[in-house]
Amino acid sequence: xxxxxxxxxxxxxxxxxxxxxxxxxxxxxxxxxxxxxxxxxxxxxxxxxxxxxxxxxxxxxxxxxxxxxxxxxxxxxxxxxxxxxxxxxxxxxxxxxxxxxxxxxxxx
Amino acid sequence: xxxxxxxxxxxxxxxxxxxxxxxxxxxxxxxxxxxxxxxxxxxxxxxxxxxxxxxxxxxxxxxxxxxxxxxxxxxxxxxxxxxxxxxxxxxxxxxxxxxxxxxxxxxxxxxxxxxxxxxxxxxxxxxxxxxxxxxxxxxxxxxxxxxxxxxxxxxxxxxxxxxxxxxxxxxxxxxxxxxxxxxxxxxxxxxxxxxxxxxxxxxxxxxxxxxxxxxxxxxxxxxxxxxxxxxxxxxxxxxxxxxxxxxxxxxxxxxxxxxxxxxxxxxxxxxxxxxxxxxxxxxxxxxxxxxxxxxxxxxxxxxxxxxxxxxxxxxxxxxxxxxxxxxxxxxxxxxxxxxxxxxxxxxxxxxxxxxxxxxxxxxxxxxxxxxxxxxxxxxxxxxxxxxxxxxxxxxxxxxxxxxxxxxxxxxxxxxxxxxxx
Numbered sequence: 001x002x003x004x005x006x007x008x009x010x011x012x013x014x015x016x017x018x019x020x021x022x023x024x025x026x027x028x029x030x031x032x033x034x035x036x037x038x039x040x041x042x043x044x045x046x047x048x049x050x051x052x053x054x055x056x057x058x059x060x061x062x063x064x065x066x067x068x069x070x071x072x073x074x075x076x077x078x079x080x081x082x083x084x085x086x087x088x089x090x091x092x093x094x095x096x097x098x099x100x101x102x103x104x105x106x107x108x
Numbered sequence: 109x110x111x112x113x114x115x116x117x118x119x120x121x122x123x124x125x126x127x128x129x130x131x132x133x134x135x136x137x138x139x140x141x142x143x144x145x146x147x148x149x150x151x152x153x154x155x156x157x158x159x160x161x162x163x164x165x166x167x168x169x170x171x172x173x174x175x176x177x178x179x180x181x182x183x184x185x186x187x188x189x190x191x192x193x194x195x196x197x198x199x200x201x202x203x204x205x206x207x208x209x210x211x212x213x214x215x216x217x218x219x220x221x222x223x224x225x226x227x228x229x230x231x232x233x234x235x236x237x238x239x240x241x242x243x244x245x246x247x248x249x250x251x252x253x254x255x256x257x258x259x260x261x262x263x264x265x266x267x268x269x270x271x272x273x274x275x276x277x278x279x280x281x282x283x284x285x286x287x288x289x290x291x292x293x294x295x296x297x298x299x300x301x302x303x304x305x306x307x308x309x310x311x312x313x314x315x316x317x318x319x320x321x322x323x324x325x326x327x328x329x330x331x332x333x334x335x336x337x338x339x340x341x342x343x344x345x346x347x348x349x350x351x352x353x354x355x356x357x358x359x360x361x362x363x364x365x366x367x368x369x370x371x372x373x374x375x376x377x378x379x380x381x382x383x384x385x386x387x388x389x390x391x392x393x394x395x396x397x398x399x400x401x402x403x404x405x406x407x408x409x410x411x412x413x414x415x416x417x418x419x420x421x422x423x424x425x426x427x428x429x430x431x432x433x434x435x436x437x438x439x440x441x442x443x444x445x446x447x448x449x450x451x452x453x454x455x456x457x458x459x460x461x462x463x464x465x466x467x468x469x470x471x472x473x474x475x476x477x478x479x480x481x482x483x484x485x486x487x488x489x490x491x492x493x494x495x496x497x498x499x500x501x502x503x504x505x506x507x508x509x510x511x512x513x514x515x516x517x518x519x520x521x522x523x524x525x526x527x528x529x
Contacts, residue, residue: 028221029218029219030219030221033173035170057314058182058185061181068163084320088316
């Protein structure tokens with residue numbers, strides 16, 4: 001195996017180590033590799049609103065780990081994300097996104 | 109498993125300045141997001157899961173960089189919880205087992221400590237730019253053992269439930285922190301007479317520019333306490349990157365929200381800071397209980413501060429079985445906001461009768477204090493084990509959990525149900 005191939009193999013192995021990959025080089029630089037988002041936004045009406053906007057800032061587990069919330073609570077979360085955290089969600093998507101969140105983890 | 113569409117930092121959202129600030133980070137981040145790790149998700153590595161006893165309480169056990177298997181609450185930003193049995197292994201929580209909590213997703217994944225600079229500026233006579241080497245060589249090192257507990261630890265147990273990070277009881281840890289006194293840095297810079305608070309900012313920030321940067325503030329009197337340190341070591345090692353490498357603030361006795369990670373900016377200010385993360389976020393009712401009723405209006409709210417007294421059984425999990433007729437030693441931990449644990453009481457009948465538990469070695473008033481008690485279930489059946497800690501100023505845990513809309517300050521007497529047979 002050529003030296004280049006060996007290097008490539010070593011790099012591939014390092015990447016396969018993946019989620020637990022961290023290096024602390026001699027010069028003290030610490031580098032880690034974080035795993036991808038753990039899960040995904042499940043299909044449902046207006047799932048695109050979540051995929052296009054919620055996903056900018058956080059993983060879907062922020063939705064699925066919450067207790068089931070009422071429509072009013074989910075709407076308050078959507079409005080907070082838009083008005084406080086600066087989510088570029090268009091006004092006409094606020095209700096759609098609220099409906100999607102209710103379909104995924106709503107308290108009826 | 110579909111990956112959300114990547115957010116394109118070059119799509120004209122004005123991020124260039126923010127990204128220039130940390131080119132190393134961007135490079136490393138792209139490596140992780142380039143699809144080379146496709147399929148290698150946290151889920152693929154989950155060996156097992158912990159089921160917390162509330163709705164949507166499934167937490168896969170995942171292994172993150174510089175960490176052992178921990179309970180995954182969220183993957184971006186990363187939030188990892190320490191399983192309760194870890195706290196039975198010793199009074200110190202190892203770096204690998206220490207919980208992780210970030211608020212915002214733009215956090216460096218690569219740090220060069222030789223280039224890291226801590227700025228101290230604002231209402232001071234001489235602004236400072238301090239390297240890690242400066243901190244380690246030019247200021248007196250101090251060590252302190254202290255509990256770091258997330259403000260929202262145990263939020264999942266609130267009834268009625270409240271939105272937010274749905275932690276069980278494991279968003280806490282106890283470590284030996286080494287660093288320099290914040291007071292020494294402030295003295296070196298020289299405070300102006302109108303210095304009122306210290307604003308603390310780290311490298312953590314939002315993905316979109318409009319997101320409020322994560323900034324916290326503490327009063328100058330607290331900042332000048334000798335126990336408040338800028339820590340560069342944790343349990344004798346560098347901090348794990350996910351716990352704030354290369355330096356974080358340590359405010360013993362206070363909730364972790366003030367323990368700013370990757371601390372790179374300290375600003376002395378002459379007004380009370382009211383940025384989002386100080387108001388309305390992280391606020392509690394002003395009364396001594398920190399509680400209110402759901403829907404109650406007109407409640408005066410103040411920034412969360414010291415931790416109330418708590419204790420846990422660590423040697424037995426809820427639902428565990430124990431042998432009838434034989435004695436077992438029940439072990440646990442207790443801690444408070446810095447007055448120190450004076451007593452831990454233990455009950456095997458749901459709080460009808462209490463006996464004194466034996467306290468373990470004292471590692472200082474900010475540390476976990478281990479305790480143990482003898483338990484002999486004379487006959488088969490159910491037993492409700494409880495522990496209640498009392499601190500040195502006589503504060504004890506509550507018999508009913510305080511409720512507030514933020515899901516903060518839970519310190520109810522916890523119950524572990526065991527079955528003797």
